[in-house]
Amino acid sequence: QKPWTVPALAEAKRQGRRLAMLTAYDAGFARVMDQNGIDLVLVGDSLGMVVQGHDSTLPVTVADMAYHTAAVARALKQALLLSDLPFQSDATPERALDAAVALLQAGAQMVKLEGAGPKLEVIRFLAGRDIPVCAHLGLTPQSVLKLGGFKVQGREEQAAARLRADALAVQEAGASLLVLECVPTPLAQQITASLDIPTIGIGAGPHCDGQVLVLHDFLGLDSGHRRPRFVKDFLAEGGSVAGAVRAYAEAVRDGSFPDAAHAYA
Ligand code: KIV
Ligand code: NA
DSSP: OOOOOHHHHHHHHHTTOOEEEEEOOSHHHHHHHHHTTOOEEEEOTTHHHHTTOOSSSTTOOHHHHHHHHHHHHTTOSSSEEEEEOOTTTTSSHHHHHHHHHHHHHTTOSEEEEEOSTTHHHHHHHHHTTTOOEEEEEESOGGGHHHHTSSOOOOOSHHHHHHHHHHHHHHHHHTOSEEEEESOOHHHHHHHHHHOSSOEEEESSOTTSSEEEEOHHHHTTOOOSSOOOTTOOOHHHHHSSHHHHHHHHHHHHHHTOSSOGGGSOO
16 A cells, blocks of 8 residues: 555545544654555644643643654554644744644644634644645533533534534644544534535544544553543553454444444534
8 A cells, every 4th residue: 555645535535435533652652553555643642641741731742743753653564653743833934834844844744733713824824825724613622621521512603603614714724634533423424415525534434534542542551531432542441552453443444433432412
């Protein structure tokens, strides 16, 4: 199989081929993912929580992201590498460009940023300079102080309508991919059907164009926080890290993960 490219992602959506994504923070896990069917690897700013031990992603810096991105990049041959723009590094288009350049020079092939509204200008600015962008809507963990916790988003009709409009707006601004986190299954299904770019769900039901899980959750590690409903321990099922990665990639591709027990109706 050829290495993934950005244009190949939209082509995969047209062909109905689902995308399997996991987060990684180091070369060891990234290599196992790359060799066992993972299409997209995300160096998430979740590293602030699962690697650094903070209560949120707010303390993560561009330097932290670049360090882990470089480590992961060295291990990947097939999978496409995405890296998160950390808290407020995307507050203005100019700051976001500097941060994105640092991550791309560390080996990322796409940067991810949270939100719409003022971020639409940032997406347009980066995409207009040929920097591939993944948007991220629904539960946006960098907004945890305003949201008052990590909660399902888009349950009320007004919030759902806002999310539908934001999804179209990030695509229009030039995003190549959209992560939907913790949104009800029917809403994620509507959004996925309304877009040409692939959606990647986490706690967003089975109708997205792909799925993502955080490495530590996927391995069943106790995070010290309440375990979200959408998390599944694939290590228990796969028997080894490589087996877990294969079981996950297969379950995402055949649509058996997530099932109703791992989604919000
Ligand atoms: O930081 C992260 O791991 C993420 C995924 C949960 C999508 O943003
Ligand atoms: Na993130």
